[in-house]
Amino acid sequence: MKADAVRGHLDGLLLAVLEQGPLHGYAIIAAVQHRSGGVLELRTGTIYPALQRLERLGLLSSSWESSGERRRRCYALTEAGRHTLAGERTAWSEFTAAIGSVLNPATPPPGLAT
Numbered sequence: 001m002k003a004d005a006v007r008g009h010l011d012g013l014l015l016a017v018l019e020q021g022p023l024h025g026y027a028i029i030a031a032v033q034h035r036s037g038g039v040l041e042l043r044t045g046t047i048y049p050a051l052q053r054l055e056r057l058g059l060l061s062s063s064w065e066s067s068g069e070r071r072r073r074c075y076a077l078t079e080a081g082r083h084t085l086a087g088e089r090t091a092w093s094e095f096t097a098a099i100g101s102v103l104n105p106a107t108p109p110p111g112l113a114t
Contacts, residue, residue, distance in 0.1 A: 006040060009088075010042075010047075010050050011059075011084075011088065012088035012089070012091075013032055013040070013042075014032075014050060014054065014060075015054070015060075015077060015081055015088060016088075017031040018060065018075055018077045019077055019082070019085060022074040022076040023075060024065070024073060024074045025051065025073070025075075026072075028042075029042050051075050055075070058078060059077070059078055059080050060075045060076065060078060060081055062074060062075045062076070
């Protein structure tokens with residue numbers, strides 16, 4: 001899938017995969033890829049700046065966790081992040097309905113010939 005198709009929806013994707021609990025960066029990438037059936041492949045250079053921005057906005061919190069000798073930053077959804085995710089879902093539903101109406105019209109609008 002083209003990177004342009006994801007742009008503008010990245011925040012919603014990141015918030016959605018963190019809804020089930022805290023994850024570190026690679027696990028977030030893997031979750032998006034898994035949930036999209038392998039269609040969406042995010043790059044670390046894309047998600048880390050987005051995660052840091054979402055944290056600055058108060059939508060995520062982060063903490064350092066150790067796994068063996070490795071330390072990694074894990075991100076979690078805040079209450080503000082949950083509220084924003086709900087808004088992202090509503091906006092996505094409205095957007096896909098509008099685009100679907102144009103691409104696959106069930107019936108033409110009144111006054112337009114087919």
